[in-house]
Amino acid sequence: MSVSKHARIVENLTRLAVFVKDRIYMSVKEVNDVTPAPVLTAEVFVVPVSPSTYMVYAPLRRAAFLANPRVVNMLNDIRDGQYDPQTDPNGATLEFLRRLSIVDGEPEQRPITTFRGEPLPTNVTLFLTTACNLRCTYCYASAGDTPRRAMSFEVAKRGIDFVSGNAVRKGTGHFDVAYHGGGEPTANWRVLTGSWQYAADRAADSGLTFSAAAASNGVLTDDQIDWMVTHLSGGVSVSFDGLPQVHDRHRLTIDGAGSSERVMHTLRRFDAAKYPYGIRVTVTHDQIACLPDSIEFICTRFRPTRIQVEPAYQLGRWAEAPSAETAEFIAAFRASQDRARTHRHEIMFSGARLDALTNHFCGVTQDSFALSPDGNVSGCYEAFAETSPLADVFFYGQPDEVSSGYCFNLPVLNHLREQSVEHREYCRDCFAKWHCAGDCYHKSLVVNGRGEFAGSDRCHISRELTRDQLLDRILSAGGYFWHEPRVEQHASRPQGKEILI
């Protein structure tokens, strides 16, 4: 073959190659021109995990995964409408994001419920007394230091009438009665048992069902324990701090003796009856290091359905004590969680609840109806008496003098309703906001004063522990991603008038 012929062949082949390349390029361009750009359809948060790794979290999709910065920036570009297909040449990442509904999914429904108008609660919480048979050093209510106030049967009866009437009016078919704080509810035993019987009768007369629950310090007689087992179908939350030496250091009887033996007796009796009860562990700054051992102590000896661990509130008798909301608490909580899991238990902190998707931390923002011993209406368990420092914020109603119902101060109630997380500027970009839902409003007032919420040490704890939970979920789902979409997205079923946004 001559040289010139060879050169011609090469030239032709080159032209062919350029032609084919141009055609392919045109085809790809045409395809790209007609393929719609991907759209970000989820609220996405980016949580740094290590210097070059981020956790991408879409809370309302219940999806999380770890990714390199490229993925984060790609999501950023998709949101800004500047997605470049060259970023993800084989399209695998985009497809992955589509499967998680983070990209090109259905619009998200934010878990927001709001309340308006006159409240129609179907749950009543009765603060039966400010008296207590213990003198816990960290009592937020300083129970026993103040003059004894006890709820009368008439006050309880009016509250039960009100919520049961609402249940009939709303057609829910059910109402709840809870016995709580400011003192030990069982110290007003006559009203406790009498009001339960009245609620049972009322439910029977109205064709309703009802359940009752209580919080207790666990220092009970056998008769009281047995009554609770047979009557309080909603369970009992018992305060117990774990190791006897830890418990007895802070939870003292009036005589100054430890109360752990009595409480453990109660727990053993509950266990024997297979009664569902929860344990609430309060951690003071000086006992943080003992928390893992305390949790192990509980897990190996008792069978609670739930163990809640909270740093002691700096309120009441504990107002001047050092804070336990520290990095040490987080470390101890993690160590305790490890121990609990070895015994097939799980401990929880109220601000870190990955399974909840809600805009309400507690009932304060959703018309919680709690009655003080004098019969006035509070939205908060920690504002249990009219003399509480924040009573003007949380007391929003009183018995109506002309009817058997209540008069509500709607401006105060509406102010409480506006404390749900979607109204908090501070929480806007926090990845944990739909879980902690803005945390406890009472505590935020204590920390921040009456100005707008500006964060607290509890926020840090909630974020750290929520991040732990996310990593756990990813790990248990195989190590790459977690995706557990919910059909029903609302963790809480609030009462009152619900408006989905």
Added chain:
Amino acid sequence: MTFPNRPRYELRRVFEDGTETEPQVVSLAALPWDVTASRRGFCGAGLATSALILALRGDSPCDAAPNEKPRPIKAHKKAVSDLCFSADGEWLATASADRLAKVWSIPSVNLKRTLSHESAVLCVLFLPDGKTVVTGSGDRSLQLWQIEEGKNLVALSSSKASVRSLVAFPITSELTFASADNDVRVWEKLPTKPLKILQGRGGIVFSMAVSPQDDRLLAAGGEDGVIYLWRTDLEEVPTLLERQGGMITKLAFTADGSRLISRSSDRSLNVWSVAEGRLLRTLRDQWSNVTTFVLARDDSAIVTAFHEEISVWSFPDGKRVGRLSGHRSDVQCLAASPDGKLLASGDRDGVVIVWNLKTMTVLSYLFDTESNGKESSGVTFDVAGASGGIITYTLPCGSPIPPGATCTCNCVPGRVGLSIPTPAVAESRAGEPKVRTPYVVPETPRYVPGPPIYIPRMYSTCTCNLVCTCIPVCQALHLKHVNSTIRQMAEQLLFTMGDTQLAYLSWAASVTTGRLRSRIHAITDRIRCGERVIQMSWPTPRDCVRLLESPNEIVSIMAAQSLIYGHPGLALPEEIAAQVEINLAWAYQRPWYVRLGVAASNVMT
């Protein structure tokens, strides 16, 4: 209303270092949760004052010659005589000639309890209930301790001689155990006298073992070179296993209970058939020179020690599968954790090393400040446990830190308190111009004296952390200063340091309260979210110059740093430039700090 401190985790562009070519979903397993990835090194970890003093003396751990053997970090002052893991693997007990036994939590290796005798503690045992430790001593006593409260339950001195070996009966009872001096005595918890005494020929019994399959079968051996096989439930004469080989120093049953391995003073290992009562095999060649041994991983491995070297062998085929180097004196005792993942070894110097048997690497040295002199120094590093919890481990200075671990300080002086930077130490370098002590002890020291039960984790923390501050901490403590320029400088400098300083910011948060702590958390979050220095936010040069001679030395240093990093290329009058030089004198002597300050990736113009 705007909140400068609010958490910001919204989707936004993050920093890419250019090494990634495509988007990638990362496996959790690929992250350095375990001790597996690259060392962050001291350089990014900030400065601790004690390290700073060491740097002035010219013996900074960073300057240590790579081949120089690290100085030992001790668990005990004297030789370690025995080790024992608890049945659940969560505790390790160590016994030593320093008259002490100690209990450590595992895997966090924190000292939990110190138990004392009047003479050397020769043996230690965890009862199967996991709460009680038994110690035997050269003072001829036997003591039972409750670990949770550190209570001495009972002390017995009925032995004729030193108590040299202890063994539990996990199947029969959680509270039954045997001790050996010249005889073997079987006890129950809280005993007053032994349930039974098994008498041999009268020589010292050095070792005992109980069959894992039938714990009524007890083997004991010692000075007379004979192995006694007793049925503890029967009053019958023991079976004797005899061989010419000298004293029996160590005994162990295999997991199926069919074989018994003994180590004799002629340094041979002998394998016996328990059922037949005869010697099956003598391992001499590859096993020669074994001073002690332990079976691990359900008998698939046997770990032996000779002088300072520990070898791991596959068993029974006898192939060496690994060597563990770290001890600098003779290894005296070994113990394997019940799950076979960890090995503990103790040597004649009082050093106890916890090894990861899977990776054949050092996990940590057990570190008790009370057992280490001034000459001991080490490094601590953090690793995240399986659930993300941070565990701090300690290694001798100069040891390579496991890849991926985060160094939390430069150096651990041996004794709490000795590293307090007194002016005399700071000014001690002869022939050098007098320099000021640049850092102050925080007003709220992290270390809070109190009963040991409340602060067990503190012992494993670097002692530097207890008594000194470092630059990021000091800067963080000024984040809520009344002077807005100082606040601005502190914030800018923290952003300049970027995410290399998060451990120190966490520390700073832990020593503060209220709004300052919230502020530090907020800055931490913003750095984590990739926020960098905004160049135009530095205070003006005029404001910085005003603070150059502040009586608060931290402020004066921050002012100098702000001039350098916030206004590069600015021509300063000679007098001011000299003052900046003085203020930064400390920083300039530590090259890693200077590097840290000008890290280009942390600056966003």
